[in-house]
Amino acid sequence: MAVLLFASCDPYFKTKEEKRVLARVGEDYLYLEDVALLIPEGMAKVDSISFVTNYINNWAADQLLLSKAKINLPEEKLSEFNALVENYRTDLYTRAYKEALISQGSDSLISDSQLQYFYEQEKENFKLKERIVKVRFIELPVNFLNKEEVSTRLRRFKEEDVRYLDSIGVQFKKLNFNDSIWVRSSRIFEEIPPITFENQDRYLKKSQFFELKDSLGVYLVKIEEVKKLNEIAPLPFVAPTIKQVLLSRRKINYLRKLETEIIDEAIKDKEFEVYTDEK
Structure with missing residues (x-):
């Protein structure tokens, strides 16, 4: 070397x-x-x-x-910096140790019943701040020759239609067949540029099928379901957020329990004492 x-x-x-x-x-x-x-x-x-x-x-x-x-540097500034360094050092060690303890002892599984209970209790906090939709769509090249066949099959979308569309999917510029997942309208604007914030009322309607075109391609779109602004978000849409909230609460409670047990054990072993002035 x-x-x-x-x-x-x-x-x-x-x-x-x-x-x-x-x-x-x-x-x-x-x-x-x-x-x-x-x-x-x-x-x-x-x-x-x-x-x-x-x-x-x-x-x-x-x-x-x-x-x-x-x-x-002034003495008071040096003292301030030394305290900050010591606090950072303490925080670094204790945070790493806490994370290790949590990974070993804290349960990370959230059941469906726990998700459902939290959702029912906090529904009013899950009002939508934008429209969400269930949608399937295909973007075709501008000069795609078999557009009518693809359009018919995307609208009908039976099992044999899905197999057919999958078999020629390499010819599409873009596709989304997973219409069981809720998607934010802002994402729709990105994926299908002819749909915008201004004209979304016209296109983002339940059970609507339409064709749009721009200089980039032809868009065939089927809207399955829609939830509007200020409606309560469906559980599947907010489930990831609820899970993170529940895990965070569980983590905090677990840490509090650990800290209490550590202090109690230290007091019992006479490793920790608090001195008070008795007058």
Whole structure:
């Protein structure tokens, strides 16, 4: 490895049994093992030498600036920063440990009955902020020759029609046959440009079939169902959101229980005491 070249000629390197030093700023040392892990695997020797040189220079600049900051910044500002660093360190360790405990002990399964119960209790909070639809559609090239056949089969959509449309699907520019899923109207505007926010009242109606055309293609669209603005969203549409809310609540409750158990155990083992002034 190219880094070893530095090890053979740097006057600050110690014995083979000790860590190999690459650079020093005051009482702070940069070691070979700190830099070696950062070098991308397979990097050419000349590139790795350049990488290490740049890293050393950047490290040195940071250390020198840090040293100057400690000398020149007001004492109260240094105390503030030290407290922030310590708080961040504590938060980093405890957050990682909490996540590990949650992954081991917290149940991540949400039953259909739990979803349904929450939905029924919170229905008024699930009013739609935009129209949603169940839709199937196909975008054809402008000069597609068999448009009428495709249109008939998409509208009828029996089992044999689905098989036929699937068999020639490679000829379509775009398709969506999954009309059992609710889709936001904003997504429809993206997928079918001739339908816009301004004209959606005309096209996004239940059981409507229509054909639209622009310079990009021909759009055959069948609307199965529609839910309008301010209607209560159907459960399947909001189920992912409900699941995240329930999991978040479960996580919070689990952490509270853990914290209580940890404190109780520490008090029992006399590892934790609270001192109060008794006068």
